[in-house]
Amino acid sequence: xxxxxxxxxxxxxxxxxxxxxxxxxxxxxxxxxxLGQGPRxxxxxxxxxxxxxxxFPVSLATVYNTLxxxxxxxxxxxxxxxxxxSYYDTNASSHYHYFDKATGExxxxxxxxxxxxLRFANLPAPPPGKVIERVDVVVRIRDxxxxx
Amino acid sequence: xxxxxxxxxxxxxxxxxxxxxxxxxxxxxxxxxxLGQGPRxxxxxxxxxxxxxxxFPVSLATVYNTLxxxxxxxxxxxxxxxxxxSYYDTNASSHYHYFDKATGExxxxxxxxxxxxLRFANLPAPPPGKVIERVDVVVRIRDxxxxx
DNA sequence: GTGATTGCAAATCTTTTGCACTAAA
DNA sequence: TTTAGTGCAAAAGATTTGCAATCAC
Numbered sequence: 001x002x003x004x005x006x007x008x009x010x011x012x013x014x015x016x017x018x019x020x021x022x023x024x025x026x027x028x029x030x031x032x033x034x035l036g037q038g039p040r041x042x043x044x045x046x047x048x049x050x051x052x053x054x055x056f057p058v059s060l061a062t063v064y065n066t067l068x069x070x071x072x073x074x075x076x077x078x079x080x081x082x083x084x085x086s087y088y089d090t091n092a093s094s095h096y097h098y099f100d101k102a103t104g105e106x107x108x109x110x111x112x113x114x115x116x117x118l119r120f121a122n123l124p125a126p127p128p129g130k131v132i133e134r135v136d137v138v139v140r141i142r143d144x145x146x147x148x
Numbered sequence: 149x150x151x152x153x154x155x156x157x158x159x160x161x162x163x164x165x166x167x168x169x170x171x172x173x174x175x176x177x178x179x180x181x182x183l184g185q186g187p188r189x190x191x192x193x194x195x196x197x198x199x200x201x202x203x204f205p206v207s208l209a210t211v212y213n214t215l216x217x218x219x220x221x222x223x224x225x226x227x228x229x230x231x232x233x234s235y236y237d238t239n240a241s242s243h244y245h246y247f248d249k250a251t252g253e254x255x256x257x258x259x260x261x262x263x264x265x266l267r268f269a270n271l272p273a274p275p276p277g278k279v280i281e282r283v284d285v286v287v288r289i290r291d292x293x294x295x296x
Numbered sequence: 297g298t299g300a301t302t303g304c305a306a307a308t309c310t311t312t313t314g315c316a317c318t319a320a321a
Numbered sequence: 322t323t324t325a326g327t328g329c330a331a332a333a334g335a336t337t338t339g340c341a342a343t344c345a346c
Contacts, residue, residue, distance in 0.1 A: 080230030
């Protein structure tokens with residue numbers, strides 16, 4: 001294994017430099033947490049707590065700013081589930097998700113399946129003068145037992 | 149033409165009774181505005197302004213409450229586009245939309261097209277013990293000319 | 297050093313809520 | 322009359338912002 005999930009700090013450094021974001025303590029800390037362990041979905045508040053617990057005392061405002069910067073830089077993607085707060089996905093190009101309202105849990109849906117499906121979609125032409133930017137799909141799930 | 153888009157007030161009355169919501173002045177006013185003219189997408193703030201302009205002095209809190217009640221009663225649907233505020237659709241079963249971030253405009257995508265498309269979707273089985281509740285699709289569009 | 301970044305607290309925005317008042321049945 | 326619904330203003334939650342202090346280069 002050459003790189004991969006190991007050496008989260010070095011990896012974070014590399015990726016920050018790649019998008020021209022100055023690798024500060026806070027950004028490196030957050031990037032390490034986020035980019036170190038496979039696909040993740042977090043809210044600002046969750047990441048904030050996690051950082052403190054891990055011994056990186058960042059402020060909540062900085063977490064918000066950083067998530068926005070990462071997203072804008074293409075390091076992450078925003079997941080729109082409409083639960084009042086924003087979720088961020090370490091997989092920037094992942095636009096297909098399962099969402100469990102009850103638990104607030106989000107899981108990626110593999111690109112291929114949905115991509116293939118959408119290719120069949122006879123999407124009606126967008127309004128005149130408009131082009132499709134991207135397609136977001138949220139599959140809402142719940143416990144199979146009654147009550148929901 | 150028997151019913152249709154005419155007589156919005158009577159129509160509103162009928163629909164409120166149908167879902168067992170007491171037809172008060174405010175609810176009748178808002179329902180008339182919403183259900184009187186084909187499919188619509190509104191935010192609470194927009195509807196609030198529209199009501200005042202139309203000479204129905206409802207409070208913003210009531211608009212929020214009413215939209216929630218209508219949605220819960222199945223008269224409307226919530227559209228999740230993640231722009232910070234909530235949009236409501238007078239078509240309760242419409243889960244497929246075009247969304248233009250620049251203008252905040254939302255347009256329905258006909259059910260059939262997307263339904264058919266999604267039938268092809270080899271949606272990976274939802275996590276164990278979970279079932280699909282519904283699927284939301286947001287097609288983000290923008291002006292075709294450069295700048296976006 | 298110098299400009300970018302951070303932290304804090306205050307500000308903003310959307311939505312909800314408590315409670316006295318009013319209207320529907 | 323009796324209960325549900327409304328309005329107002331305050332509260333709550335998420336996110337952004339202003340500005341002085343701090344850090345990366």
